[in-house]
Amino acid sequence: MTRLGLEENNLSGVPEEWIGKLKKLQGLYLSKNNFVGRIPPSIGDLTQLTLLLLDRNGFEGVIPASIENLTQLAVLDLSYNNFHGNIPLGVGNLKQLVRLYLSSNNLTGEIP
Secondary structure: OOEEEOOOOOOEEOOOHHHHHOOOOOEEEOOOOEEEEOOOHHHHHOOOOOEEEOOOOEEEEOOOHHHHHOOOOOEEEOOOOEEEEEOOHHHHHOOOOOEEEOOOOEEEOOOO
8 A cells, every 4th residue: 555545534543653653654644633632653664655644633732753764755744733843853954845834833943
């Protein structure tokens, strides 16, 4: 499987470590659901991802530093969640990134 699209449902709960086992994924679409909790650090194991859309959920906590491992990302959308703290410095090293959406969170600090 290279793409998983589950957007605009009423899915809920906390994405567990299973997410990191989908190593061939290039696109993960979980927008507009009712997911809560923290994004598991294993998200950084999805090194083939070019699109990661987690917007409009109830994710909270800090954005995991393991996001910096997603060096193929072109689009990262974490908007409309409950993230707080700083944007991980490694986001500044995502050379393929052309779109970054972080609006409507409680983030502080500088953009890397």
